[in-house]
Amino acid sequence: MTQMISIYHDFSSDLKAVWDNLTSDSDSSPFLKFFLHKSWYELFGESKTLAVLNHSGDLLMPLVLDNQNAEMTGGQDLFDYHDFIYKKELDSKKVKEVIDYCFSDLEVKNLKFKSIVEESLTHKLIISSCNELGLRVSSSHEDLSPYLDLKHSFDDYLMNLNKKNRHEIRRKMKRLKSAGNILIKQCSKNEVSDWIEIFFKLMTQNPEKETFLNDTRKSFMKNIISNSIENQFGELNFLLINEKPVATTFFFKQKSKLSVYNSGYDSSFSSYSVGLMNHVYNISNYSGIISEIDFLRGSEDYKFRIGCISRNLLTLSVGD
Known part of the structure; x- marks a missing residue:
């Protein structure tokens, strides 16, 4: 499994080619785009170590590492959603393997997933992967996204x-x-x-x-x-x-x-x-x-006066 996972430590042209291939669909989320993550890291993240996990060219997990803590690139203040980078369908086996890699090979003690939609497949797969790996996972309400x-x-x-x-x-x-x-x-x-x-x-x-x-x-x-x-x-x-x-x-x-x-x-x-x-x-x-x-993150009253439906954003904490 380890041989199928490689790491990029900068936003190189090689990484861009893999990343853009996965997000080329016109319905791909804006918060999964390469240029957003690159811009964020250049302005906010360079004091931390970048580690973009690449599983077989089919799934990317962009992380910043700080001692033994890890979370996805893009702060809560500027990114309304976080997710794995993938093309069409999120592969449960690959999700499990990159999470396992964080703890077994990167020696991460705490892995945070911020701004995860509660009803999403991503949320479901993170929880099931952690349960199968015997990792403790807790969740907390972060915000609404109408x-x-x-x-x-x-x-x-x-x-x-x-x-x-x-x-x-x-x-x-x-x-x-x-x-x-x-x-x-x-x-x-x-x-x-x-x-x-x-x-x-x-x-x-x-x-x-x-x-x-x-x-x-x-x-x-x-x-x-x-x-x-x-x-x-x-x-x-x-x-x-x-x-x-x-x-x-x-x-x-x-x-x-x-x-x-x-x-x-x-x-x-x-x-x-x-x-x-x-x-x-x-x-x-x-x-x-x-x-x-x-209308993204925030529970402002006007969103509901124009008919918005609410959905929950969660922060998931895995490990210590």
Whole structure:
């Protein structure tokens, strides 16, 4: 088994070739992409040892090691999900073998899996693998990750809301239209460098986001937004009132879903609920085109007012 597992200690071109092959599908999760993990490690992880386990070219397990502790690359503050890197189906035997390798060959004492979806196959296989290997595993609730089912038209979406929320959205849409000329602007790759500064300005009108967005996190977000749009894997858009940008959203785009990574709005236009309406316009524009909008980590009230369904994120701790 050991001979089938090799280790990469840097984000080399050889690793990129293996990694990109596993995540080439257009519905692959944005948080499994090579460039996200590479950008994160270069900015946040270089004080720790990188060990990307490669099982037969079919499964990667990207880890950072700190003494005898290990966890997957990508911090909870910037990665909403963590998982193994694989192509289509997660192989239970390979999952078991890479976990065993961590303890037997890397001599890890504690292995953490953060931001694991409770209902996922990954969660099930980690638990079953640890049980078979005789490893102690504990789990704790980490956060909620609400999502919106969007298989049908926008009218169908509205009708599936409860009466109170449906009335609220219709009333706010009508009020927004009274503010003047309303436009959703989608940034092209040539416009990103200018408009991303407006994105940050709107985002940091929220005091919590202003504290969160230090220089290093801003560099990471610039990297991933620019790369995603360059590779047609993301969209940065703005809600304009009379040509003035008053709200913004960046989301990752997959074949069948959007993942809303961050957003912001001009608080001086709060009377028009521009932050909420920016999300509603995105729902309207993508209804019937994609099947899901994932609003990612966080239990903010607005997510449930627009009809989101909740799912749990867990942290799993294996070993000591």
